[in-house]
Amino acid sequence: MIYGIEEDKAAGKPSKVDDGVVDPKITKEWIEQILNSKVQPRMDSVRIERIDMETGKFGYVITVQQSQIGPHQAPDGKYYKRFNFQSVPMHDYEIRDIMRRSTTPNLDVTLSLPQGKKCQLEFPPHQELSKPVLLGVTVSNKSPTPAYHTIVEVFVDDILQVPFSTQFTQAGAAKDPLGRKFRIYRWTLSSPPGLPIFQGANHESHFGQMPLQFHSSLLHSSIIYLETDVRAPGVSKHEKWAFHSDGGILTLHDPNSHFVRTA
Template identity: 75%
Template sequence: MLDLNSKADLQRLVDEGLEESLTLDYKASPALTRDGKGPDELCKDVSALANSAGGQIIYGIEEDKATAKPSKVDDGVVDNKITREWIEQILNSKVQPRMDGVRIDRVDMETGKYGYVITVQQSQGGPHQAPDGKYYKRFNLQSVPMHDYEIKDIMRRSTTPNLAVELSLPMKNKIQVEFPPHMELSKTFFLGVKIINKSPTPANHVIVEVVVDAAMTVPFSLPGGFVQRGAVDQPHKFNIYRWTLSSPPGIPVFEGADHESHFAQIPLQLPSSLLHSAIIRFGTDVRAPGFSKHEKWAIHSEGAILTLYPPHHPFVTTS
């Protein structure tokens, strides 16, 4: 999720031209209103994110409808009776069942008014019903009604594992790679891979695959961790590395648990040809009985500095 705390943060989105996505929704401040259908529209849009992959709604940025890009930061919400507490009260009273994991941040627009950033986590207690009695999802940059099979799929979230793979680099997902003199490959660094479970249902058998941009070099394999399982060439060339966990003899993946056996590493070397403004693509797949999930990641190289971007970050979704 984007870290948005100030008007300057919102202006940065406009300057960079970050497009709307399934997890990012721009709205001009007048859309947040206590009149007419305003509260119901708020509930519809927030519940749609919770029923989908989660995301953020930003009130205070006008959008170019033709390009889905932000056009400008506006002056903020005019009605001073609209507060974080009011938004929370509306969501809690009008969306059924109540949504967990919703955060509301107020942004000072430096005009005496405020914008709002609503951050929504993917729900594990849904599906959530909007005030009109319908269930919505985020699709094609809109909130649209869900089909019956989609509603049933969300209901299964609370009875099956809900796994995710987290990739990491040292130093808060950044690293400065080093090159030995006259060498085309950097010194080895490590991509961390961790399995987490967001459901109370434990996962006893898990398969994790990480697809690595074939431009990267994996100099050696780690015992007990990943093994190479082939390659794919659509639309880019990737090498596939698989990690299998089973309980017994291993430890199940429990909700909120952080066990060392659920963390592994992939050694990497960066070719010198990717030193300057290159996008290095990665993908993660995690499967367990009754569950599967695929996500895209990216590393951006700028000189010798590598920065890892997570799924749904606008840098990943627009690259």
């Protein structure tokens, strides 16, 4: 949220920078106090920055991180959500859903290559399959509610080979709406005997690896698709990923990449 920018109400877009605030009582501390006294429960991780307009006046930028303890009630006793260019009251089922989320884990699966998001494919002499590339699979939790029993699945494009076993075991096959074939590999994390997945705690036991081999036909301008699925009591999340192979350089694209969004 930016204070100091005039808005075109019809278009719902910024129109120009206004004159800013000159009242000396309006400070970062004053804004923080207002937010803390008017919004219940109090919002965590609110960052307030003062912008010098170089006219003796100031604007303010307020950044609010995604909340794990919502929903948050306005002074009028209602709960609001953003709908296009308006703030509208939430329905009962929406409020209940957000409250449920605050008491369940919020799990993420992140994929990685040995060097981050890129690596060089290497082929043994006279072989059509590459040396194994170790795909890293990290499970994390954004919620203060720990996950004690978690199932992680990686959907591997049928064109790839998985030459040996790690934490993952093959658990079936699937097709996506476009008819692409996948093999499903599953990893189960349970506490006990393992550790729960706590918020912000990246323990080594929550990191797995899967070996993948690429055929030489995939060396140039190839896109290979992957999917991840994570489930725990009260939570389920499915995401799409992709490899782009070009000239032997393998690049991993996350769910926000255009390679994935346009698939």
